[in-house]
Structure formats: C-alpha cells, structure tokens
Amino acid sequence: MSNKLIFIMLDGLRYDTAVSQMGYMHHLIEQGKAARYKVKSELPSLSRPLYEVLLTGTPVYQNGITTNQTVRLSKEESLFHLTKKNGLTNATASYYWVSELYNSAPFNPMTDRIQLNPNNTIERGIFYWEDHYPDTHLFADANYLLQTYEPDFLYVHSMNIDDDGHKFTADSKEYRNRAIAVDILLASVLPQWMDAGYQILLTADHGMNDDGQHGGTTTADRDVPLFLISDQVKPGIHEEEIPQLQIAPLACELLNIKPAAAMQQLSIQILKGAPSI
Template sequence: MSNNRLIMIVIDALRFDTACSHMGFMQHLVEQGKAARYEVKSEVPSLSRPLYETILTGTPPLVHGIVGNGIVRLSTQESLFHLAKRSGKTTAAAAYYWVSELYNHAPFRHDIDRIQLDKDAPIENGLFYFEDHYPDSHLFAEAQWLVSEKNPDFLYIHPMNVDDDGHKFTADSVQYRNRVLATDTLLALTLPKWMDLGYDIIVTADHGMTVDGNHGGNTTNDRHVPLFIASKKVKPIVQHQIVSQLQMAPLACHLLGIHPSEAMVPLLIPGLVD
C-alpha cells in the first residue's frame, strides 16, 4: 500500500534521449519492474523559472504569468506545497533559490534565506542554494538530512549541475553526458533508501538542452524530458505515448492522495493502477 508520501526530483536540463542512454540505474529500476518510464513534452518557453512553476502548479505560463526567468515574484497559483499543507502534510525542498522566490519569499535574501525552517511557510523545511555549480552531491546530502530529520510527506529536490554543464559545454559534450551519469549514481545511492521508507518517487526535468548549449525554444531537444515513476499506483513499464508536462502536478496530487487545484488539468496519464 502507498503511504501517500512523495519525493519529486527535477533534474534541471535533462534531455529525454540522454536520460534513456546514460541513466543506467533508472533503466535498471524499469527493467526490474520497480519504475515506469515516460517521455514528457514541456511547456514553452522551455526556460527554468516558468517550468518550475508549471511543474509545481499544473498551469501553463500564460496562466501563471511566469513567462521568463527574469520575473521575480511569488506565485499567484496554488502549488503542490500549498495543497499538501492544506491536507495536513509536511513539506520540504532542497532546491535552487528561484523555488524559494516562487513560494516562500521574493526576492531571495542571500544572507538569511538559504536555510528556511518555518512551519507557516508553504515550504516548511527549505534548504536553498544560489550558485549553478553548487555540487549535486551536497544537495542530495541535504535532501537526505531533510528525510532523516524532518520526515516530510512531500519533498522536492532540484539539482542544477546537468544544466550548468550543458550551458558550459553543450548537450553534445562529454561533460554533459558524464554529468548525467554522475546524477544517475546519486540516484542509485539514495532512491532505494527512500523507497524502503515508503516514498513514491518522481524523477523528471524542467526542460532539455541543445547542441548550442542553450534552451528556450520549440525543438525536441529543448522540450522533451524524461519521467520516471516508482509507485505501486503506476504500472512499471515503458510508456510510448508522449505526456504533457501539465500532468506532473495532478500526478503528484494523485500520489500524495490529495485533491488537485481547480486550475489543474484532469489526470490522464496512461498506466495508472485502478
């Protein structure tokens, strides 16, 4: 039985094709019947801040209004953090500071907002970094601390090193591919422990990365990202139907056992267990 607890991991700028070719541990979970794999088409513009908001609220940029990375304000939508808290669940995040600016405080105050432990905030337990090269290994260690010490019902984890290396070296580089391998290793070291604790797992990305070392456009490389789901509520098979990114938030609500917001689209993702 599901414990209605969820860890959502959004790996910034992870392309679908590179995830399939270089994430050996995640594919192992699929082959062993422990996870499902999907291909997701992101919203556009395929930029980070707009798509953080899309993933966490289930609304497109034209609705939520975060249409570029330079828009710094709190979200006007009901996010997964708000909905989980309203349902009596505890929330946490180990993430880039833009997530804090969307849901806890904007603008980010670098001197005091890195560690946020506030039961009245949408993200009750937040550990936020503000440099793109901040090591993913440190971030996953912080996520493990949140699991061990705060025992959240909903934990959001957002590593940035894949995006950072993609911008520095392009998606067609040894560095980008090796970074995806390194991220897969971090998942191998952490996911089994979290799954043993009863957490459902979502691993996805906000957008992809091009051979020009950028993103924001309408190409497959810009928009197509992976989705891995480890949950008894989802059949553990490879799904070949492309899924809209607007499905991520209602999917998370389904796994958490909470009601979605009225702004979210109906949950139509294939492979759900009745």
C-alpha cells in the first residue's frame, strides 16, 4: 500500500456545487474508487487563514493567521515541515500565499516563482500570483513536479473557481461552469496520478455566497467537499460532517507520519477497519 499523497485544494468550491457539477469525481464514487464527505470550514472563512488551518491543523486564534493581509511565515508545524522531518519529499504548485506561509515572506514575483531548493520547508515549488492564472497551467505545473521529482507529498492549489465566484457570484453559470472545467482537468490527470501510486485528498478552503464573497458563517461560506481516493478509505457517499481541523491529521495518517503536537487527534472514522460513526 502506498503512502504517497496528492492534496488538491480547489479554492472557493462550495459543497453543493461540487455535488451537482463534478461528474468525474462522482463517477469514481459510483465505481467504488472514491469517497465523498462534507467539511465544515473554520472561521473566518477566508483564504489565507484557512490555508494555514488546512496545512497545520491549528485554529486561527492559535496560529495567528487571522486575515488575508497577515503576511508572515507560519509559526506552526505544517505538512511540509512534517514530511521533511520524517524523511519524505514534498512539492507544491500553489498560489503565492503558500510560499509566504512556509518558505519566505514577502513574495517577490521576479525571484520566487520557481523555488527548487531541498533545504527549504517547501522543497520544490512553482507559485503563481494572479487569481486568474489558468488552472490548465496550474495542473501542468503540478504534473511537471510529480514527473520530475516524484515527491511523497504534492500540494496542488487551484484558484479559478474562487476567482469566478468573486467575479460572477456562486449563483452564476460562470461559477458552475468553472467547477465543471476543473472536474474535466481532474479527469485528465487523476488516472495517471493514481496509476503512479498516489492517494488523492481533494477539498476546498471555503465556499462562496450569492453575493460573490465569503468570510461569514453561512453554509454557503463554510460547507465544502472532501473527496478521498485511497485504499485506506471506505468508498461511497458519507453523510458525516467533518471539522476542517481534522484534515491535516487525516493527511498525516494517509502519509503514515506522526501529526504535529498542535494538531487534534484524528477522531473521524474514515479509514477502513475503523468503527462506523
């Protein structure tokens, strides 16, 4: 059984849109290859704070990344730190805020776009800084990193769903069509990535409301999907609502590494052999 993991984060994808628009992902579920859960995001339902939540498993009041304008390195132990600590390799194709959290801040587009330094917390990184940077390019960046470096942990951060949500609102054909477009990209890359022995964890940071914004407490702001493809996970559609703070310790379990001391203990019963909730 492989413990290699690709963590895909689709920025701004709300749960109901994922359920209604992502046909390929649901094909995998229907064929017993994937599982789907609902995740309740932490607050505030903003991007940079929730990047830190997803990658460190710590709440905002603790980690101090409270706004999108909090530009500094994380003080927590992230999945990137933990993979290096355990002798695993890591890579990412991500929005530049991820670099600012775990490699260096502030980000300089002229020097920091491509970072290939095994001494960094993020060892191999390709970063973008415009929200409309095409997801087609982003997944090509991720595929390059996978084929070239074969990292044990690959974090892929897509921004186009969030971008269209802000431009056109969640109740728009543009937002729904962008979710379909990402699903088609997933259908193009996931078969190869799964054949290469990778488990897949796919989720979102936050949702999007019908005003084209997020940050609040509504289900539109907070409810996001979790898709899992792994021999360790029970396939199918599951109705349990998972706290977002459980995602990082779940990733550690899939990677077969010890979680950080600041992370919650993994309490959700997702893995095969675990008693049902």
